[in-house]
Amino acid sequence: MEEALPKSARRYVGVDIGGTNIRAGVVDSTGHIQGEARRPSLADAGMRAAIARAVDAAAEAIENAGYTVKDISAVGLGVAGALRSREGICIFSPNFADSRGVQILGPFREAFGLPAVMLNDVAVQTLGEHRFGAGRGCSNMVMITIGTGIGGGAIIDGELRIGSTEGFAEVGHMTILPDGPFCTCGNRGCWEALCGRDAIVRRAIGKIQQGNKTIITDMVDFRLASVTPALIAHAAEQGDELAVEVLEETGYYLGIGIANLIQLYNPEILVIGGGIAQAGRWLFEPILRTVRARAHMVPAATCRLVPSQLGDDAGVIGAAALAAREAARLEASRPPTTASADPER
Amino acid sequence: MEEALPKSARRYVGVDIGGTNIRAGVVDSTGHIQGEARRPSLADAGMRAAIARAVDAAAEAIENAGYTVKDISAVGLGVAGALRSREGICIFSPNFADSRGVQILGPFREAFGLPAVMLNDVAVQTLGEHRFGAGRGCSNMVMITIGTGIGGGAIIDGELRIGSTEGFAEVGHMTILPDGPFCTCGNRGCWEALCGRDAIVRRAIGKIQQGNKTIITDMVDFRLASVTPALIAHAAEQGDELAVEVLEETGYYLGIGIANLIQLYNPEILVIGGGIAQAGRWLFEPILRTVRARAHMVPAATCRLVPSQLGDDAGVIGAAALAAREAARLEASRPPTTASADPER
Numbered sequence: 001m002e003e004a005l006p007k008s009a010r011r012y013v014g015v016d017i018g019g020t021n022i023r024a025g026v027v028d029s030t031g032h033i034q035g036e037a038r039r040p041s042l043a044d045a046g047m048r049a050a051i052a053r054a055v056d057a058a059a060e061a062i063e064n065a066g067y068t069v070k071d072i073s074a075v076g077l078g079v080a081g082a083l084r085s086r087e088g089i090c091i092f093s094p095n096f097a098d099s100r101g102v103q104i105l106g107p108f109r110e111a112f113g114l115p116a117v118m119l120n121d122v123a124v125q126t127l128g129e130h131r132f133g134a135g136r137g138c139s140n141m142v143m144i145t146i147g148t149g150i151g152g153g154a155i156i157d158g159e160l161r162i163g164s165t166e167g168f169a170e171v172g173h174m175t176i177l178p179d180g181p182f183c184t185c186g187n188r189g190c191w192e193a194l195c196g197r198d199a200i201v202r203r204a205i206g207k208i209q210q211g212n213k214t215i216i217t218d219m220v221d222f223r224l225a226s227v228t229p230a231l232i233a234h235a236a237e238q239g240d241e242l243a244v245e246v247l248e249e250t251g252y253y254l255g256i257g258i259a260n261l262i263q264l265y266n267p268e269i270l271v272i273g274g275g276i277a278q279a280g281r282w283l284f285e286p287i288l289r290t291v292r293a294r295a296h297m298v299p300a301a302t303c304r305l306v307p308s309q310l311g312d313d314a315g316v317i318g319a320a321a322l323a324a325r326e327a328a329r330l331e332a333s334r335p336p337t338t339a340s341a342d343p344e345r
Numbered sequence: 346m347e348e349a350l351p352k353s354a355r356r357y358v359g360v361d362i363g364g365t366n367i368r369a370g371v372v373d374s375t376g377h378i379q380g381e382a383r384r385p386s387l388a389d390a391g392m393r394a395a396i397a398r399a400v401d402a403a404a405e406a407i408e409n410a411g412y413t414v415k416d417i418s419a420v421g422l423g424v425a426g427a428l429r430s431r432e433g434i435c436i437f438s439p440n441f442a443d444s445r446g447v448q449i450l451g452p453f454r455e456a457f458g459l460p461a462v463m464l465n466d467v468a469v470q471t472l473g474e475h476r477f478g479a480g481r482g483c484s485n486m487v488m489i490t491i492g493t494g495i496g497g498g499a500i501i502d503g504e505l506r507i508g509s510t511e512g513f514a515e516v517g518h519m520t521i522l523p524d525g526p527f528c529t530c531g532n533r534g535c536w537e538a539l540c541g542r543d544a545i546v547r548r549a550i551g552k553i554q555q556g557n558k559t560i561i562t563d564m565v566d567f568r569l570a571s572v573t574p575a576l577i578a579h580a581a582e583q584g585d586e587l588a589v590e591v592l593e594e595t596g597y598y599l600g601i602g603i604a605n606l607i608q609l610y611n612p613e614i615l616v617i618g619g620g621i622a623q624a625g626r627w628l629f630e631p632i633l634r635t636v637r638a639r640a641h642m643v644p645a646a647t648c649r650l651v652p653s654q655l656g657d658d659a660g661v662i663g664a665a666a667l668a669a670r671e672a673a674r675l676e677a678s679r680p681p682t683t684a685s686a687d688p689e690r
Binding site for chain 2: 139140152156157159161162163164165166167168169170171173174175176177178185186187253256259260261263264265266267268293294295296299302303
């Protein structure tokens with residue numbers, strides 16, 4: 001029997017399969033990326049082809065890190081979409097064409113002959129931040145990622161929870177404003193319909209079209225389709241009132257949702273990630289003001305709101321942490337070898 | 346050393362300390378109440394005196410069941426209020442005068458010489474419904490109780506979760522309508538400010554004062570202060586339009602909150618308890634309609650909404666289940682006795 005590497009020297013492949021980019025990395029047991037590779041998702045070309053590219057990226061990452069498959073203990077994946085992760089299947093991903101029923105883990109197991117596991121992308125990021133980022137050492141942590149949509153994940157009593165059908169902490173579709181804007185899910189007033197990327201841009205364009213003065217129009221040379229949250233944040237930095245108002249309103253609704261999560265999960269820490277989170281103080285100040293006004297109980301007083309520490313790496317590092325968890329589980333369930341058996345028997 | 350009873354023959358005392366009534370019961374290991382006793386809470390006279398009466402009730406329940414303290418393995422308590430349960434202390438109970446810092450477990454330990462444990466009332470009811478009621482066999486369950494306020498509790502991956510400061514599933518203070526009515530907690534639009542007992546009554550009185558016709562005015566002989574949710578439900582049963590409208594609106598807001606809980610906790614089952622839940626189909630139909638409209642994802646399709654099975658007994662039975670859990674924990678942490686030790690050693 002081959003001898004296992006000491007735990008501290010083990011390496012895992014983490015793969016982050018998003019709607020735009022695929023990233024693979026070799027991650028050591030301390031959470032450091034030792035080599036990586038990227039591919040475009042080309043989501044319109046279907047999920048099966050994307051998975052094949054993800055396998056390629058994983059192989060290239062192993063090579064770039066200077067290793068061979070023998071040096072890797074397991075592969076972990078974070079996938080944007082609803083999954084039946086034990087079966088390795090995608091139920092549905094809004095990003096990819098032809099995603100229903102696609103087998104995701106199979107190609108990785110075949111290509112590398114390694115254990116392979118997956119969970120949805122935000123669950124994996126939550127695991128990454130808990131194991132190696134902002135949530136290290138916490139028993140109770142919530143993570144949200146604010147981008148195109150709003151995703152969520154939660155560590156409760158030390159473990160990542162996924163719920164009865166892998167839908168735990170589907171925070172983006174919590175109703176925040178019953179008569180609010182329609183959401184892609186069919187409901188109205190969902191958190192992500194109020195605070196996701198499109199909602200923020202729409203809020204700005206609405207105010208511009210009402211004739212309010214702003215430097216944003218000059219910044220995009222009057223092409224309103226080019227307005228982005230980053231650009232709005234940039235305008236706010238320069239004191240643009242309209243931009244400040246947009247972030248103020250967005251922060252208000254973000255704060256309501258965050259107050260709700262604090263009261264529902266009672267975490268020690270709430271980690272905020274995703275691109276929109278980079279809008280800085282113009283967004284965080286109204287968030288904090290609203291949380292303070294809305295959440296009066298002990299849970300709010302004891303919960304810290306912090307930005308993600310791993311940033312864009314949370315997906316790859318989290319996926320590797322998932323792989324490490326699986327490797328440990330497999331090891332624990334293996335019958336003891338001669339070397340580790342009781343010498344007395 | 347005294348020999349422990351076989352687990353199947355053990356009995357526990359469960360005590361439910363609410364704002365109006367104190368109930369104590371001796372409960373066997375199959376969840377049946379074998380004898381009980383009650384006392385008034387007399388909340389205005391302070392919590393310390395109420396705890397003394399609760400100890401009396403527990404002693405009387407043991408006697409009524411035909412046992413002595415020797416026959417009991419442990420005592421469990423469910424207490425309406427915010428607790429530091431490990432220390433046995435009440436942080437604050439809105440029901441009781443002088444509740445801050447009151448030691449609750451001490452008097453029980455002194456009186457009976459038994460292990461005593463406690464948690465807040467809704468957590469305990471959730472444990473009861475999970476162990477012996479509507480949630481038997483479920484790994485993921487949410488319970489809400491709709492009464493004066495709205496309380497919540499959750500079983501996640503088979504265990505009752507209490508969060509980092511015993512505030513898990515503080516569902517009543519989730520914001521449902523940002524500009525809604527003010528809540529006793531200082532926030533506005535909280536779930537319980539929209540759907541608790543007072544909100545329902547206020548909704549009815551508002552419509553009556555607008556001059557809408559209703560049989561409710563006759564039912565209370567024009568004393569609007571006598572309107573209750575039960576009376577509104579009764580009027581709805583008789584086809585009273587105003588009463589139906591009141592329950593319809595209440596069910597709409599209940600449905601929004603329930604849809605949120607389903608998406609945040611992804612439970613197999615959501616158990617609805619508390620007095621208001623008895624309003625029947627006039628409330629459940631709008632709840633179900635709203636949940637179906639608001640929660641489009643897999644979690645909603647796989648979650649069953651069911652009424653509490655233990656009803657008013659959930660508190661006593663749940664408190665006994667908590668005692669049983671503590672007894673099992675103590676047993677597991679005890680060093681092995683001679684009889685159970687390895688004969689080889």
